[in-house]
Amino acid sequence: MLEQHLAVLPIILPLIAAPIALILGRSLLSWGFATLISGLSCFVSWQLLVAALSEGVLSYAVGGWPAPWGIELRVDAANAFVLLAVSAISTLVLIYSKDSIEKEIEKSKHTLFYTAHLLCLAGLTGILITGDAFNLFVFLEISSLATYTLVSLGSDRRCLTAAFRYLVMGTIGATFILIGVGLLYMKTGTLNMLDLASRIHFYESSRTINTGLAFIMVGVSIKLALFPLHMWLPPAYTHAPSAVTAFLASTATKVAVYVMIRFIFTIFGADHVFNEMGMDLILMALAIVAIFKCSYMATVQSNVKTVLAYSSVAQIGYMILGVSLVSVTGLMAGLIHIFNHALMKGALFMAVGAVFYRVGSVDIKAFRGLGKQMPLTMAAFTIAGLSIIGVPLTVGFVSKWYLVTGALEQNNWMIAALVLVGSLLAVVYIGRILEAAYFQKLPEDTDPSTVKEVPWLMLAPMWALVIANIYFGIDTSITTEAASSAAEWLFQNNNVQEVSQ
Amino acid sequence: MNLWQGIEPSHLISLSILVPFIGALLVIATGKIPNLREAITLTTAVVLFSIVLAITDYTLQGTELKLNVIDIFPGLGINFVVEPLGVLFALVASFLWIITSIYAIGYMRGHNEENQTRFFCCFALAISSVMAICFSGNLLSLFIFYEVLTLSTYPLVTHAGNDAAKQGGRTYLGILLSTSIAFLLFAVLGTYSITGTLDFQAGGIFDENDDKTILGVLLVLFCYGIGKAAIMPFHRWLPAAMVAPTPVSALLHAVAVVKAGVFSILKVVIYIFGLDQLKELNTTDIMLYIGAATILISSCIAMTKDNLKARLAYSTVSQLSYIVVGALLASSVAAAGAALHIATHAVGKITLFFCAGAIMVASHKKNISDMVGLGRKMPITMIAFTIGAISIIGLPPMAGTWSKWYLTIGALEADKLIIVAVLMISSLLNIAYLLPIPIKAFFNSRPEGQEAKPWSWAETKEAPLPILIALCITSVGCLVIFFYPQPLIDLINLIPGVSTHINGEG
Numbered sequence A: 001m002l003e004q005h006l007a008v009l010p011i012i013l014p015l016i017a018a019p020i021a022l023i024l025g026r027s028l029l030s031w032g033f034a035t036l037i038s039g040l041s042c043f044v045s046w047q048l049l050v051a052a053l054s055e056g057v058l059s060y061a062v063g064g065w066p067a068p069w070g071i072e073l074r075v076d077a078a079n080a081f082v083l084l085a086v087s088a089i090s091t092l093v094l095i096y097s098k099d100s101i102e103k104e105i106e107k108s109k110h111t112l113f114y115t116a117h118l119l120c121l122a123g124l125t126g127i128l129i130t131g132d133a134f135n136l137f138v139f140l141e142i143s144s145l146a147t148y149t150l151v152s153l154g155s156d157r158r159c160l161t162a163a164f165r166y167l168v169m170g171t172i173g174a175t176f177i178l179i180g181v182g183l184l185y186m187k188t189g190t191l192n193m194l195d196l197a198s199r200i201h202f203y204e205s206s207r208t209i210n211t212g213l214a215f216i217m218v219g220v221s222i223k224l225a226l227f228p229l230h231m232w233l234p235p236a237y238t239h240a241p242s243a244v245t246a247f248l249a250s251t252a253t254k255v256a257v258y259v260m261i262r263f264i265f266t267i268f269g270a271d272h273v274f275n276e277m278g279m280d281l282i283l284m285a286l287a288i289v290a291i292f293k294c295s296y297m298a299t300v301q302s303n304v305k306t307v308l309a310y311s312s313v314a315q316i317g318y319m320i321l322g323v324s325l326v327s328v329t330g331l332m333a334g335l336i337h338i339f340n341h342a343l344m345k346g347a348l349f350m351a352v353g354a355v356f357y358r359v360g361s362v363d364i365k366a367f368r369g370l371g372k373q374m375p376l377t378m379a380a381f382t383i384a385g386l387s388i389i390g391v392p393l394t395v396g397f398v399s400k401w402y403l404v405t406g407a408l409e410q411n412n413w414m415i416a417a418l419v420l421v422g423s424l425l426a427v428v429y430i431g432r433i434l435e436a437a438y439f440q441k442l443p444e445d446t447d448p449s450t451v452k453e454v455p456w457l458m459l460a461p462m463w464a465l466v467i468a469n470i471y472f473g474i475d476t477s478i479t480t481e482a483a484s485s486a487a488e489w490l491f492q493n494n495n496v497q498e499v500s501q
Numbered sequence B: 001m002n003l004w005q006g007i008e009p010s011h012l013i014s015l016s017i018l019v020p021f022i023g024a025l026l027v028i029a030t031g032k033i034p035n036l037r038e039a040i041t042l043t044t045a046v047v048l049f050s051i052v053l054a055i056t057d058y059t060l061q062g063t064e065l066k067l068n069v070i071d072i073f074p075g076l077g078i079n080f081v082v083e084p085l086g087v088l089f090a091l092v093a094s095f096l097w098i099i100t101s102i103y104a105i106g107y108m109r110g111h112n113e114e115n116q117t118r119f120f121c122c123f124a125l126a127i128s129s130v131m132a133i134c135f136s137g138n139l140l141s142l143f144i145f146y147e148v149l150t151l152s153t154y155p156l157v158t159h160a161g162n163d164a165a166k167q168g169g170r171t172y173l174g175i176l177l178s179t180s181i182a183f184l185l186f187a188v189l190g191t192y193s194i195t196g197t198l199d200f201q202a203g204g205i206f207d208e209n210d211d212k213t214i215l216g217v218l219l220v221l222f223c224y225g226i227g228k229a230a231i232m233p234f235h236r237w238l239p240a241a242m243v244a245p246t247p248v249s250a251l252l253h254a255v256a257v258v259k260a261g262v263f264s265i266l267k268v269v270i271y272i273f274g275l276d277q278l279k280e281l282n283t284t285d286i287m288l289y290i291g292a293a294t295i296l297i298s299s300c301i302a303m304t305k306d307n308l309k310a311r312l313a314y315s316t317v318s319q320l321s322y323i324v325v326g327a328l329l330a331s332s333v334a335a336a337g338a339a340l341h342i343a344t345h346a347v348g349k350i351t352l353f354f355c356a357g358a359i360m361v362a363s364h365k366k367n368i369s370d371m372v373g374l375g376r377k378m379p380i381t382m383i384a385f386t387i388g389a390i391s392i393i394g395l396p397p398m399a400g401t402w403s404k405w406y407l408t409i410g411a412l413e414a415d416k417l418i419i420v421a422v423l424m425i426s427s428l429l430n431i432a433y434l435l436p437i438p439i440k441a442f443f444n445s446r447p448e449g450q451e452a453k454p455w456s457w458a459e460t461k462e463a464p465l466p467i468l469i470a471l472c473i474t475s476v477g478c479l480v481i482f483f484y485p486q487p488l489i490d491l492i493n494l495i496p497g498v499s500t501h502i503n504g505e506g
Helices: A006-024 A029-054 A078-105 A108-127 A133-152 A158-188 A195-204 A207-223 A231-241 A242-268 A269-278 A277-301 A304-324 A330-357 A374-389 A395-409 A414-438 A456-474 A476-495 B011-029 B034-061 B084-110 B116-135 B139-159 B165-193 B212-225 B238-243 B248-274 B275-279 B281-304 B308-328 B333-365 B380-394 B400-413 B417-434 B436-443 B465-483 B485-493
Strands: A058-061 A072-075 B066-073 B076-081
Touching: A006 A029, A006 A058, A006 A072, A006 A108, A006 B238, A029 A058, A029 A072, A029 A108, A072 A078, A072 A108, A072 B011, A078 A108, A078 A242, A078 A330, A078 A456, A078 A476, A108 A133, A108 A242, A108 A414, A108 B380, A133 A158, A133 A207, A133 A242, A158 A195, A158 A207, A158 A231, A158 B417, A195 A242, A195 A414, A195 B248, A207 A242, A207 A456, A231 A242, A242 A304, A242 A330, A242 A476, A277 A304, A277 A414, A304 A330, A304 A395, A304 B436, A304 B465, A330 A374, A330 A395, A330 A456, A330 A476, A330 B238, A374 A395, A374 A414, A374 A456, A374 B436, A395 A414, A395 A456, A395 A476, A395 B066, A395 B165, A414 B165, A456 B066, B011 B034, B034 B084, B034 B116, B034 B308, B034 B485, B066 B139, B076 B116, B076 B139, B084 B116, B084 B248, B084 B465, B084 B485, B116 B139, B116 B165, B116 B248, B139 B165, B139 B238, B139 B248, B165 B212, B165 B238, B212 B248, B238 B248, B238 B275, B238 B308, B248 B308, B248 B333, B281 B417, B308 B400, B308 B417, B333 B380, B333 B400, B333 B465, B333 B485, B380 B417, B380 B436, B380 B465, B400 B417, B400 B465
Parallel strands: none
Antiparallel strands: A058 A072, B066 B076
């Protein structure tokens, strides 16, 4: 009986658990409970991925109402892959947060943190597996509202303005998506994604549908922080508590990228979006600018969290670039990078959180001399940093390899060159931090005995991600298989011709 | 000589990479007991050399050793194939590692360096990646271990931890990492997208019909992407790396790292492009003349340097371009000369660096102008220096003669007289910047009013014994290779398309 309902569990579990975590009241209790629930939904996601890879699409009618009238949940190779990544990261972050939030969030708000985290997780998984366009908006709002709360939990008062800014931008984005979905509904009379896809086909030249497309693309672009709509992201990531940043950086924007892929490929059809509307060029241009501009911005920041935040925006550029190549390899590169970037940024932000835990600051100056004081944390930071740069034997190399291969497949040597040159900027911004950690002395006024390694509950999830960075960089069979079958599935499913020059 | 007959031949490849790696781990484990730690380094080096000898044996017999480790991408991953050029490089690197270990023990203790455990550990790691580079069976493996080598040598360059070391390390990592990511990886991916394979194959992997313009661009990308070959203008990292302790400069920045660079270029030229294909590319000549210019310009810069290690560094930049030029002449004899130069330059230059370190330890002198009359105090060191210098210049009876000989013949065979001229002028420049050092040391007029007194052993103040042993071995090596180069030449003649016989006969 449970197997039948497997698809709904990743949403239901955290959604029901969220209020319970609040009721439990005690910080430690709700931590254990939230971690358990998150681990469970991670396990369920794994089962779903296995099922999706072997059986194809799993469909689930919520409340027994069949689609297109009821809400349908659809699990396929593409979203099961992202789903697993999101729930795994969530579990690791929750393990990590027990000690981390001690220093960053007031004691009284701890249960609130776990509740909001679970709600956010429920929203994100909902976005991933729902088959209904309006329902997607609902889950998007659930996750976003939870996110605004999470960001504002920081002890630094600037987190309030950051959260407010995020709230304003996020709401604009959500509203745009809602308007877009409304326009689609107006023309087609349906909200089920597959139903929409089959009907949109008849109205493709209609102005209403194209306006809807424009609203949705802009709305999603705000959510995924595509340049130049990324301005909310750096302050939010900088001032949110470290555990929150680690979670958001490796999941929230990735899920938004997924939403964009889903709208383009499943609902509108890549042929219409790219070949007729020419959006691939717009996306490609923005992605390239994002890579260069934001990587450059990352090199001049003094707050390490801001550095990594700008780096995130740049990395999102790589994902969108993969999508804009309109080929199986390109899309696969984008999907793999969603997963791989989650591993890198998760580890990096956790390491930064560990530094805050001991030093109380994440300014680049605070990293001085930490190579000796916190060897494990800084080693984790170094490996994850090398992964961002794209050094071989890390996941970053795999992403870059597929992205450049995808560009070269189309003889697009320019893009290939830009991707590689862009990654040089990562050498600079990661290098600056490593130099401070390994080559500068601990400031005179700091007592070396207070700056030591963080508790193992923080180190363990950090290193789990670091090891994943290396493991999936060497044995790529799992990620490659999942991403390539997802990409092929997305392409075949709406009979789009690949662009080939 | 094969001490490893009981072992499956292809396992020797993994052993050659794992032995130094395990050595590095043991060095960390025994860090608290310096004598044991150094014993482990030496044992590892000797064991490694015996493994490489066994591999050489198989190669000379014509047995092909292969090992597929893991597929990173479908059908493409880390694999190792032993071929003669790699064996030659592995022989040189592993043999000189033994000598350098002896030397390093004397030097590091004589100099009271800190963090010696980290030093010996990273050293072994670097050698491990050099072995992996030697036996790489495709461009991806080569690229991966090329990067590993860069990263594992970085802590060695910045060993001193002071501002100069930091600055040097920044230049080192900056140039090597950026050229490899921006150019080399690009070239590798470009090659892959054109041919669908990255395996090293005799005669190259490109098709007759592939676009020559693109191949030409790829050649330039390869030449500059392999920043370790130090072709101008991307040579700055090598002088910057001289802030490292002298054993590092000696083994890594005269032998292992820089030779890994030119070795990669030779590999790409011989096994990816193929010498025949290379002749037809427009950019071959351009890169050839840039290489020639590097030879001359860096020799001129070397003359202006008073710091001995800096002078030697620029000399290395110049000598590396000999190999690049040899590879790009697209002649089988020149390629043979280039391969041989890997070995002959290695013994010559390592001798010079050993001497520079010995001088630093024994008399704390870094600048050439201070070395006046040093021949009295350090006769053995200065004699070894002279031998090394003559070998670099390429005069008989030293090793360097042979590689220069074949390079010149190759240039003639390729009908590039201008390269012949460059090689000759460069030899003169070498004389001008290397020989004044021993001349000043030995034949300096004594200060006014001082009695001429006969030299006696009593006034010598040589470096510690391990250092002396090391530099004696390598200077004798210069002589031995001159009189007995046949084993190396046999090995080189096994490389497909490369031959020491003019017009490929033989």
